[in-house]
Amino acid sequence: MIPFLDLKKINREYREELLEACSRVIDSGWYIGGNECRDFEKEFATYCGVDRAIGVGNGLDALTLIFRAYIEMNIINKGDEVIVPANTYIASILSITENDLVPILVEPNIETLNIDIDKIEEAITDKTKAILVVHLYGQAVEMKRVLEIAKRYNLKVIEDSAQAHGAIDNTLNRRVGGLGDASGFSFYPGKNLGAIGDGGAVTTDDMKLANTIEALKNYGSHKKYENLYKGVNSRLDEIQSAILRVKLKYLDLEIAKREEIAKNYLENITNNNILLPKRINGTVWHLFVIRSKNRDRLQNYLLERGIQTLIHYPIAPHKQRAYQEWNGRELPITEKIHNEILSLPISGVQSQEDTYTIVKAINDFN
Numbered sequence: 009m010i011p012f013l014d015l016k017k018i019n020r021e022y023r024e025e026l027l028e029a030c031s032r033v034i035d036s037g038w039y040i041g042g043n044e045c046r047d048f049e050k051e052f053a054t055y056c057g058v059d060r061a062i063g064v065g066n067g068l069d070a071l072t073l074i075f076r077a078y079i080e081m082n083i084i085n086k087g088d089e090v091i092v093p094a095n096t097y098i099a100s101i102l103s104i105t106e107n108d109l110v111p112i113l114v115e116p117n118i119e120t121l122n123i124d125i126d127k128i129e130e131a132i133t134d135k136t137k138a139i140l141v142v143h144l145y146g147q148a149v150e151m152k153r154v155l156e157i158a159k160r161y162n163l164k165v166i167e168d169s170a171q172a173h174g175a176i177d178n179t180l181n182r183r184v185g186g187l188g189d190a191s192g193f194s195f196y197p198g199k200n201l202g203a204i205g206d207g208g209a210v211t212t213d214d215m216k217l218a219n220t221i222e223a224l225k226n227y228g229s230h231k232k233y234e235n236l237y238k239g240v241n242s243r244l245d246e247i248q249s250a251i252l253r254v255k256l257k258y259l260d261l262e263i264a265k266r267e268e269i270a271k272n273y274l275e276n277i278t279n280n281n282i283l284l285p286k287r288i289n290g291t292v293w294h295l296f297v298i299r300s301k302n303r304d305r306l307q308n309y310l311l312e313r314g315i316q317t318l319i320h321y322p323i324a325p326h327k328q329r330a331y332q333e334w335n336g337r338e339l340p341i342t343e344k345i346h347n348e349i350l351s352l353p354i355s356g357v358q359s360q361e362d363t364y365t366i367v368k369a370i371n372d373f374n
């Protein structure tokens with residue numbers, strides 16, 4: 009069986025260093041809000057090319073806290089609209105509705121599968137305050153054009169970088185996380201930079217925003233026992249921070265290994281009934297997403313040959329029960345994508361032999 013993602017094998021590569029990191033934390037007696045988190049924040053900020061990184065509990069919190077901070081800063085008000093791609097993971101949208109803001113779903117571009125930049129402007133109204141871009145599947149959104157639109161309409165630009173640690177946007181020649189006003193990252197174990205548990209971070213160059221989030225994630229307190237806001241508790245603990253410091257050192261190596269596999273897929277999958285992903289902008293191949301009109305049959309066929317695949321994602325956000333108010337809406341491109349996509353296995357520990365087996369199986373599918 010070729011697993012979709014072998015986390016055990018991935019973390020075993022760094023076992024000695026990860027254990028050393030855990031021992032260091034255990035022996036320090038300091039488990040929350042210490043040097044490991046501070047050092048990781050500095051190292052991750054440097055990696056992303058930003059002034060500040062703030063560790064939080066998970067990726068959803070990272071995004072939610074950005075909007076919450078803008079509300080506390082009176083830059084965004086409850087009821088305001090936020091433009092977001094209709095083709096995304098539900099967390100992007102939850103971060104908006106959690107703050108009583110209104111998501112305006114914009115169809116994706118069928119080539120990039122990211123937000124269709126040509127459709128952003130027509131979605132802007134008097135109530136629009138921000139654009140939440142999602143660098144989905146690891147491919148960076150072409151940010152130059154997004155920033156131009158945002159500037160013209162005085163909108164904040166927030167990045168959901170949960171799937172794209174290290175991806176470079178070729179239109180600005182910068183890494184994701186530093187392309188807009190603020191960015192949310194997830195360190196969920198299956199992400200390209202994954203912890204051994206939950207974790208997330210906000211990155212930004214905006215000091216005021218960073219300080220507001222620092223307080224909000226800490227019960228709304230900037231100073232012990234003094235509370236400015238009705239905040240939350242969302243922490244990146246010392247063990248996860250120490251683990252992430254180890255794995256951050258190898259992130260570029262992991263990305264390079266994924267690139268090898270993606271190249272192999274792109275060059276050697278020749279089945280005309282399969283649509284391969286297009287590399288329009290810089291990508292870290294968090295997911296390698298192919299499309300087929302016979303997706304479900306293809307998935308079963310691959311499984312019969314011992315190849316595990318997944319669907320990211322099977323139900324579009326506007327078709328979810330949680331967002332019943334949107335269930336009647338038609339977003340044909342988003343729906344088409346959800347019906348056709350299939351994610352192939354890809355990771356730093358996948359052998360060439362396994363990649364070959366997958367390529368051959370797909371080429372033999374008809």
Ligand SMILES: *Cc1c(COP(=O)(O)O)cnc(C)c1O
Binds near residue numbers: 066067
């Ligand atoms: C994983 C993910 C999130 C949420 O991150 P968690 O750490 O699981 O909360 C948000 N957005 C996208 C696009 C994701 O893939």
